[in-house]
Amino acid sequence: MTSFNVRRQRQAYPLETDSESGEDHREESWFKTLYKWIVTIDGDVELSSERGYRSIPLVSNYVFFLGGRVRSLRSTQHIWLLVLLAIVAPMVLFSIFEARKLWRTSLGYKPLVFFFYYFWAMACLFFIRTATADPGALPKNIHIAQLRNNYQIPQEYYSSISLPTPKSNVDPLSKIDIRYCTSCRIWRPPRASHCSTCGVCVMTHDHHCIWVNNCVGQRNYRYFIIFLIGTVLAELFLIANCSIHIARRSSQVPVTILLLVYACLSILYPAILLGYHVFMTGTQQTTREFLKQVHTKNPVFTKIKPAPHNPFEQGTFIKNMGSLMLQPQGPSLLGARAKHRSGDWRFYNIPEQHSFQRL
Incomplete structure (x- = not known):
């Protein structure tokens, strides 16, 4: 139990x-x-x-x-602590062994050092913000079917309700499905889904991210994207700083080489993930919606295709991306x-x- x-x-x-x-x-x-x-x-x-x-x-x-x-989750593997360590450790090593040497040169390297710290602070701040913010959790027990007979749920509640959209006249198959969550006892709003890890339904639920130990939903999706952008840019400036130091001093730079190798390897996953979310939002889809369409558990390396009969389609790639990434957070419904x-x-x-x- x-x-x-x-x-x-x-x-x-x-x-x-x-x-x-x-x-x-x-x-x-x-x-x-x-x-x-x-x-x-x-x-x-x-x-x-x-x-x-x-x-x-x-x-x-x-x-x-x-x-x-500040919020977190119980009974997890706490992988987010390792991610936080992976963000902080290179900054500490860079500050001890690299920053002073590059800052004191007269060759104009100060902006590179400054921008590394700036984007590192962005990545660290928005990682914490993503991990501890309300993703858009919905309250429970709003639509209870019956108060008697041991709170029975009628059989019709296990079916979905399809609502027409403004595009239904042009595309009859364009519809919005509304489902009842038997765990939370609510009719979920459009694009909301239940997260078994958090134990709640989340508005515009994209996915549950084990790296931040939180769901990525309507109220913290933009924080998640900014975290990825900050991480990629911080790694790029770390690579630039370390490469310059190695070029100027070809010997006695073991920590510099370690940081360069670390940055080259650690930039791959967040860069792929950022590109994935850019193209995903450009087709006006969340990760959860895309997984239902392609029937796979590893969507990052799956070709992204626009969803047929998508009622949320905005018409252009930029409008789709802005609609999801910059959508209003809305109030916290479970404050x-x-x-x-x-x-x-x-x-x-x-x-x-x-x-x-x-x-």
């Missing part, structure tokens, strides 16, 4: 409150309040009127820090710092879903 299922059993029903005021009067020590503000791993079932960061972990796999300002009242259905788990046919 996973830790998520254990929490589901622990909080199967709303906490009972005072019948007159409707609020819970339990109090906690200042130490526990401070601890829960610093890190909230399992949520808190003792308080039913609190901020979101103390309730969201009860219905998802999120972990919050600093009062909901970690927002307050909620007692008995809020979004923050407790109901029995496992089943249909009439499964009874």
